[in-house]
Amino acid sequence: MTTLAKPARTARPQTGAPSPRGSYRRLGDLKIALFFIAPAMIGFIFFYVVPTIRGVYLSFTEYSILGDPEWVGMDNYTAIAKDPLFWNSLAVTGQYVFLNIVLQTALALGLALLMHQVAKSTLVRGALLLPYLMSNVIAALLWFWMLDYQIGVVNQFIEWAGLPRVAFFGSEEWAIPTQAVINTWRHMGYTALLIFAGLQAIPGHLYEVAKLDGASAFQTFRKITVPLLRPVLVLVLVVTVIGSFQVFDTVAVTTQGGPVNATRVIQYYIYQRAFTESDFGYGSAIAVILFLILALVAFIQMKFLKGNESDLD
């Protein structure tokens, strides 16, 4: 997923007048700081900064990987603007993100409250995290077989219940909701854990005061829990929305964009254009657009939900 960089604080001790040793000390700190930062920095530069810059460059070229990139200016971007499959991928991804995030956040919040107030056993809390410990591909394949139209166990139960079988992955109406629910199942335990950590940070005396004042459970939740949980919820939303936009593995191992174009999500479309159709310039251009969309979404969330301020201070 994404790492949110926190602003680094300078650990330099506050001294009054600059002493003769000051500059020496700063330099000494710099060396040690660089030493400690280096492993992460090298990884960041080689695996994030360089590829990102190269990706942006490639988005202005026509490049089939086997030849040399050829500069075409804005051609890829103007072609994308007119590409119905690109707009389709945005709509499909939007549908997926909406279903996935609404379900996942609501369920995770409920689970977190249960963990906080009811299920205090470590075993139960640990069990909630189990689906998250499974790889995405395994989870997707597992459900792919269980939900199979012909030989899936779920459809067998549906038939016994006297209902018609459902083509969970094969029908255009069901394919995206099915995958959104599978990934909700996989991620909600982990999301619940993050929210749970936020709940634990709320001082217990606030609840006691509320109780003394005769507040109902719902009032306590609305007036104390939600406002004080807001920074954590915003962080969780930013991280999960970005992750949700990048859905790929579930689609790649099950429907591969189909039926028709019902699951051709944006990441899969990028992969298809770049790696299957050897159109790396076009693929890079869509990737750049996705990058901008995600930056904008994260910015809006942080700005309007005031994610970087806490009401606890």
Place this chain on the structure above:
Amino acid sequence: MKKSLGAVAVAAAIALSLSACGGGGSSAESAKGEINYWLWDANQLPAYQQCATDFQKANPDISVKITQRGWDDYWSTLTNGFVGGTAPDVFTNHLGRYGELAENKQLLALDDAVKKDNVDVSKYNEGLADLWVGQDGKRYGLPKDWDTIGLFYNKGMLASAGVTEDQMKNLTWNPEDGGTYEDVIAHLTVDKAGKRGDEAGFDKNNVAVYGLGLNGGGDSSGQTEWSYLTNTTGWSHTDKNPWGTHYNYDDPKFQNSMAWFAGLADKGYMPKLETTVGASMADTFAAGKSAINAHGSWMTGQYMGYKGLEVGIAPTPVGPEGKRASMFNGLADSIWAGTKKKDASIKWVEYLASADCQDVVASKAVVFPALKASSEKAAEAFKAKGVDVTAFTEHVKNKTTFLYPITDNTAKVKGIMEPAMDAVVSGKAPASSLTQINEQVNALFK
């Protein structure tokens, strides 16, 4: 994250390729040592391992390392290998892919070697050797095998429906009423109450056994799905083959055939496309959900291998022009242009294309080798196993085959056609929608 990883792989590959340029080496060095060989079909691995062992005995200073990679990763790993300098010296190549590789100068032209070593390309089954001559007139592969399409059928179901093997051998088809092919398919379809597809009161929404199985929409080629029907009407995928520059999905002959095909699902004689995502067509056939499956000759081993299932193979139906039709696809071995073991690789490719190796492949009865003489041996090997493969071989004998459509931009054509054909076969779009799709496809060639 995916994006960055991909970009890194590309960036790293570029860096490697810059340092890996050159290659070649002196001819003494290039004639000995280890060469790498890749193929994707695990069923064929034992046969080619045997070839490698025999080859090493005859050429003690060359060793062959065979790597089998699944079809899904094969091409992307190969492409990364070309860029990164780690591609195999020799690899199994596909008609749908080699045009692009040749154009990007990744394949070694074999003309000089073929001339020098007197390889007789007329010994291969007709047309196979010509498929591997690129647009520039140079040869980029020596043929190794071929495949055609046939109808696998469940003998038990046919017997209980009273359909004879003679009937199966003499099926006719046309896009208007489907001919006797549709009659048989309808009769073999049974609903949950036991009513057959051609009886009154048949419930098309509760079908237990479909007359015809469905593999998928068939994307651009329809190799096993519909090309054995559409191409009996005189229609062909492209203006010429190989290296056509115009696709013909707008032809009414093609669209009528597709309308008939999609109609089968609507009548309840063939499963709906949405129900075929997941379990493979062969497995659902084995589970008794379909009576006839049109599939490729390379699937013979799998169909015959299901325990307790009696399977027969019938030729594809005769079309409106009085002839059968089957796509004729062939694989070949190619040499990577960047190989450091050029002379040894040429020796290995020529050995793979020779009777010595192809007879070994034939004896394993998994696939039909490209050499005419070896093909016959393979048919005998199948017979010895109790499998009659004349349904496949008679297409070649009677010259009722047409070639896999070879053009530029095949990956992009597939990218456009896959969703379009899915929409038609699932009944979401009429066959006439392909006219507009065809314009998109042909725009790739402008």
